[in-house]
Amino acid sequence: MNLFYILGSGSQWGYEGDNGPSSWHNDFPLCAGYRQSPISIRTKEAVMNNDWLSPIKIRGYISPEKLQMYLINNGHTVQINLQGAPIYITGGGLKNVYIAQQIHFHWGKTNARGSEHNIDGRYFPMEMHIVSYNTKYNNFVNALDKEGGLAVLAFMFEIGEHNSNFDRIINLIPDPGGKYSFHLKIIFECETVQMDTFDLRELLPETLDGYCHYSGSLTTPPCYESVKWFIFYETIEISRRQLNAFRQSALPDDANEPIKLFKEHFRPPQPLNGRKIYCHKKDW
Template sequence: MCLLNSVHNRPDFWHIDYPHCGGYSQSPVNIQTANAVGDPQYLAPFVMNGYDSAGDLQMDLENNGHTIQINLQGKGIYITGGGLSNAYIADQFHFHWGKNDKRGSEHAIDGQYFPMEMHIVHYDMKYTNYSQAANKQDGVAVLSFFFKVGMHNVNLDPVIKRFPEIPNRDDHTTIKKLFLRNLLPQTLDGYFRYYGSLTTPPCYESVIWSIFYEPINICEKQLQSFRNNVHQNLANETNRDISDDFRPLQPLNHRLIYCSK
């Protein structure tokens, strides 16, 4: 998950430098709910180990030039269940947002976008780290959550209040440990499942996607903090905000999308 240095930095040209980006099973996609295949026996609820405990985990808040990312340093958080064949260790989570409330999410539901989407990225515990798992079949499992404009979300404040410390690309700072479960919706048993790719180069088709039904609340002022306070500094321009950093929808190409209920 890197910012492209190539002149071919538009998504339509990614495949030139990164051939996997032209693959058959790319992400994100539009989820057509009427066509989703129900499989509640296979898609059982997730077991989120360590999501409600900080343990000895360290959290590093990073502006990597294309998103805000919280790196999880340690192996205290992992998921099982959810139709996964193994335990998957949480490596980081990050956000995609838009310049206005009508667009920002990478995935869409019946053609509808959301103002922001959060990805919690996990890797199969049989691998040493995320880098080793990223190009392996089913090596990565991503939990995806949409945001809707609503009430102020106090659980995001510990992240947002540190934005002034990371205004530019490559800035990072250690933050107070968060309980990841507090960031998530109350109900987690409803989700869509499909098999796809990383949404940034090198676009490996290694991801088990789980996209949850229930969105997370965020207020307009908090969204503006994402839009206004975090920037991408390039060699030939400064203070370009990193809103609207989402990949266009990719063809489903006859893949099935499953739903848990």
């Protein structure tokens, strides 16, 4: 989970070399904690629980006049910030109401690996996170490091048919090579463009009933262990061309020339350390 635009410079850490995930704990000690994310979900070891878990519900007044969406280059990935009228997330055994704050993506160089979580050893080419905060803490910043302060809905992607619902994002992603003829909107770090507002549910699978849940952390520094994770069974289909558009996105180098840096950005799985994984309507 990438929170660059609130927590600091993207140059402080990365995914390769000396500032890669194995060294994050040097500057961010919590990254060596005991409830870190992502994890490997082993379905045979998961606890089936339909008593206190319930379907996730997403509700809220969706209107261009009330809700604003902004696409941002956050230094590591593309991210959609949500402002204005709240989108509420409830269910899943959450004790409080959560408000969606942002959406971002993790992908890899190849279709074999891109997701942060894996299911019985299977990785997916891309993973989407919808990040929300607990209204108990009044706002996103206050909730960041609090117990149960955040809830993240994670969705896996598979290569398949063209998904027109994602064109509204892809058409704003920079492509310096020009292969896809998309507009150069967020080519520089921290650059933002307002999007046309749409119903968040258009990006999601038809059902949100089936998922696995566990307690973990942000998957990027400072790795606060404040996250209630929900990993959904049903995948999202996207075409190979659309996924490649994400991979072609760019960042500037020191000379402010666009170069391709968004090749892959995922943290390896972390030890479970005795944590329980609970599944609702387990069907993997």
